[in-house]
Amino acid sequence: MRVGVIGATGAVGKELVAVLGKRSFPVTELRLFASTRSAGTRTHTPFGEVAIEAFTPEAARGLDLALLAVSGDFAKAHARALAEQGIAVVDNSSALRLEADVPLVVPEVNAGAIGAHRLIANPNCTTAILVVALEPLRKAFGLKRVIVSTYQAASGAGAEGMAELERETRRALLEGQSAGHEVFAHPLPFNVIPHIDSFQPNGYTREEMKVVWESRKIMGQPDLLISCTAVRIPTFRVHGEAVTIETERPITAEAAREILAAAPGVVVVDEPGANRYPMPLTATGRDDVEAGRIRANPVFGDHGLDFFLCGDQLLKGAALNAVQIAEGMRAGIEERRRAG
């Protein structure tokens, strides 16, 4: 399969290439696209050395699959046109996620939504990490209310965000200077910034509303009562989420733990006595979302549950989920190749 990664030099783009290799995706030709600044340089990949190209719609012709890890503006300009050329497109931006004709997919939750679609949206990182654990609980107990507080890593702001956290932490600790900032709205080292993406008229940020809008769409429960407080903290690439749910039917910690232990994409890390619970330290580089601190929350009588999630923002939160979607599109792609 001729696979193109658009935005190949970014944090997510690099992970896409790595994940394609790790999952032995049937790549016959890998093409990497980035800004004209990077074009011409060569990079090592699991599929051999590849020259980076500047993207043009013409250059993309001939691809079977395009994985987009670029801006919403790019997606708006090019995603539908690529799909209309017959290319299977997975878009990582937020631009098309709520379009009625574009499925928004976390394969563990709604792989069936892929169908014969040629353009699929990859959800927000916090949302993907959340719903992979939420959906099995929803199936088993029904969901009435969901309240999420996040502990989000610098990688959500791309490779530049991670570099800024490292550089400014060094500056603060070594040079005794105040940490600076360009990527984030404030210095991130040893700080907490309750502000991710732009503020909306209702007082929530877009990041917080993405969790609301996208969770409802992916789980197919448009009336779900769900809210989020999205907070950036000084970690590199794993998002943490403190989740409180009120279920439709009674729930216990034991029953929830059993459900999550059997859920695809989730690994239960919940042995408090052994100091084992989800952490960025252990979830970094891990495909599965860690779920732990599972306990009944009496605030909702016998219908309440608390748990804590940690998921690699660049994997389940982005590249891994995108490649999983692409895997779900394979049959359709191969059929089109045969037909074409």
Place this chain on the structure above:
Amino acid sequence: MRVGVIGATGAVGKELVAVLGKRSFPVTELRLFASTRSAGTRTHTPFGEVAIEAFTPEAARGLDLALLAVSGDFAKAHARALAEQGIAVVDNSSALRLEADVPLVVPEVNAGAIGAHRLIANPNCTTAILVVALEPLRKAFGLKRVIVSTYQAASGAGAEGMAELERETRRALLEGQSAGHEVFAHPLPFNVIPHIDSFQPNGYTREEMKVVWESRKIMGQPDLLISCTAVRIPTFRVHGEAVTIETERPITAEAAREILAAAPGVVVVDEPGANRYPMPLTATGRDDVEAGRIRANPVFGDHGLDFFLCGDQLLKGAALNAVQIAEGMRAGIEERRRAG
């Protein structure tokens, strides 16, 4: 007034001395007690140079006020005996906080509970920062449910915790080694640890249950439905708290903002358009608790509110609140001196 600080070399003890000076507490004689290891060394204070003494009950005789910033075991062994000697005692440990005959006080909330008591407990840091904002909302709208997720600083584990965060961050960044840990259960740099204090049979940690038990006692609402997820993150001395409440009566963000703006001990920092919201960066060294990100939460219809708090763990979370309690005890102390 003859004032003794017990545990004077710890993070809270040092802040107690600074806060006594900053608030011009009427200290005629300051005595500092610490472990025998530190005894004999001299230290500069706002009240002149003071020699550190080893604590014995006999050595404490003659104090009018004792501020205890030591362990629960110490408090159990000595706090009541000191009070029975006629010394006004403010204990910062958790040992006596839930005792029926020991008021647990955040002066902005329940200063009246001090009365003629000679032994007062200073609450858990997360709780103090929380209730100073929660109580005015409770008075205005009534509280039905409270859900808190915390972003807690290293200082909650004392000066050693802060030193470990700095030292291990350096080691990780500079020497390219894995960060180590002794104070915390896991390395803290660039990590998140959803584990503070010991685990209870119900799956919550003691830190989380302190927020439940102590908030109920301080606000005098023993049936309040409240839960907490307590998480340690790599910050130095400011605790953040994401709070969701369901109120008895309808609430709006505007009404809540007005109430909080008028509340003592709280400063509203809530101008999203100017990137102003509570952060450790701005709340460090600040007496008032910063409250912001105030918004109606539709998960609870027109009875829901979200907000974010940042409070200096060593000030409102410990030393400042203790000195405020001592100020509330002054009239009684002076009466006893005149009578004695």
